[in-house]
Amino acid sequence: MLTAREIFEKLSEWPHRGCGSENEMEAREALMAALTGEYGVDVTDQGFKCPRTYLPFFWMIAIGQAIVVLLSPWAPAFMLGAGVLLFFSHLLYFDWRTSPIIWWGARSVTANVSATKGSGKRLVILMAHLDSAPSSYAYRPDQVRHFKLSIYLGTFIIGLGVLIPAMGTQDVVLPHWAGWIVTLLLLGQAVVASVDFWRFGYTPGANDNLTGVAAATEVASRLWKTMPTDTEVRLVITSGEEAGMLGAQHYWRQHRDELKMRDTHVLNFDTVGFGNLSFVTESGGFTPVYYDGPLVRTAAAVTKIDKRYSHVKAAKHHVGDFDSVWFARDGFSALTIAAYDDDGLMPHIHTPDDTADHIDLAIVEDAVRFGEAVIRTLPKT
Known part of the structure; x- marks a missing residue:
């Protein structure tokens, strides 16, 4: 035995x-x-x-939403559709359900x-x-107690990829600097998610x-x-x-x-x-x-x-x-x-x-x- x-x-x-x-x-x-x-x-x-890990999915969502935010002033309706797809892929993933793009890559x-x-x-x-x-940085002893809070905060940031093009469809256009700040937030959370893997494997x-x-x-x-x-x-x-x-x-x-x-x-x-x-x-x-x-x-x-x-x-x-x-x-x-x-x-x-x-x-x-x-x-x- x-x-x-x-x-x-x-x-x-x-x-x-x-x-x-x-x-x-x-x-x-x-x-x-x-x-x-x-x-x-x-x-x-x-x-x-x-x-190999969940990180490619995180980066696809972050980069995709960054592109959505930056291009929203020129094609808000199209970017809104892309933003909704990415946002719901994120929601489904963190609700532990089948997500449309999780198998990409x-x-x-x-x-x-x-x-x-x-x-x-x-x-x-x-x-x-x-x-x-x-x-994972999120599982460090000083961070893991706030795991759900970090998920909710990340979801809010990803959700900006829906909100900003939705505003664009109503002729509400944010200043360029605001779009770049959101882009930095999107990419920044992907960096935070990846940094410990880059360091320790x-x-x-x-x-x-x-x-x-x-x-x-x-x-x-x-x-x-x-x-x-x-x-x-x-x-x-x-x-x-x-x-x-x-x-x-x-x-x-x-x-x-x-x-x-x-x-x-x-x-x-x-x-x-x-x-x-x-x-x-x-x-x-x-x-x-x-x-x-x-x-x-x-x-x-x-x-x-x-x-x-x-x-x-x-x-x-x-x-x-x-x-x-x-x-x-x-x-x-x-x-x-x-x-x-x-x-x-x-x-x-x-x-x-x-x-x-x-x-x-x-x-x-x-x-x-x-x-x-x-x-x-x-x-x-």
Whole structure:
């Protein structure tokens, strides 16, 4: 049986696993080699092209809106249309929904890993993302507490790309210097979003999300060893999460018809190496995502009927979102297990400090046991 500890230690050999990088490819191949040793398990990878990070999207929005603002005096109606498209792309992205231009610039080849065993009406998917995040100024300890405020402020600045050409259609033309100030604001926020990546590159990604990969893999291995009846157990390790949860979005689109025909449950593990183990009942950006399906109800029941898990609490996630969001919004039974500090945050993530020495593997192993208990307690529907 594969253990979270050995998977974590093995994949920690790579300094990072940036989406589409050679490091990510090598780490993925090492994981697939380990999974191939599992008896009766079919292991495949499903390749796709993806942006390396979310930063190309940020720059497309910023540069596009800057052009809209500067050209508004000459073609306000046309610029208004372009500004609306860019603004709603931004809104959809930060509400963690499918955005029209997020896949533009998808040139890096990466892959999701799928390992499966069993058959039956029920399908249990254990999910986690392998790629590590770009270093981000917004996640610095002194900034992350203001994450939502920075999103709202950025959205207001992007919204000027709609307001200014809209004023132009009413023959209200701003002075040239005002347009240049807005342009500097637009480009400035893209610079702030990029500066730590330019300085430090990708993070080591020990907590976010090597811990999740290790936990999901051991849960799958435990279930494969003693299979639940009438159930297929599938491990899905995604890429492109740090570019906008694109690997999971790709998997959801490719397999949606199959998943809809079955009794499907998606249990996602993300950042389970530090703090208080929790199961997420609410996330989302501008609009909330509520997790209230069979997996959530079972997780809540397990914490009440088994004293070993009475310390696991329901939590609301306030910064970003998870791979499970596509499935939850589409009506699937979905749940993410994560861990938070006493302030409800995930320390060190998206920074160069997300290293193995900050990880408590006992929490990862606790996540494994809790995740397995949830799946084995899950009632049949």
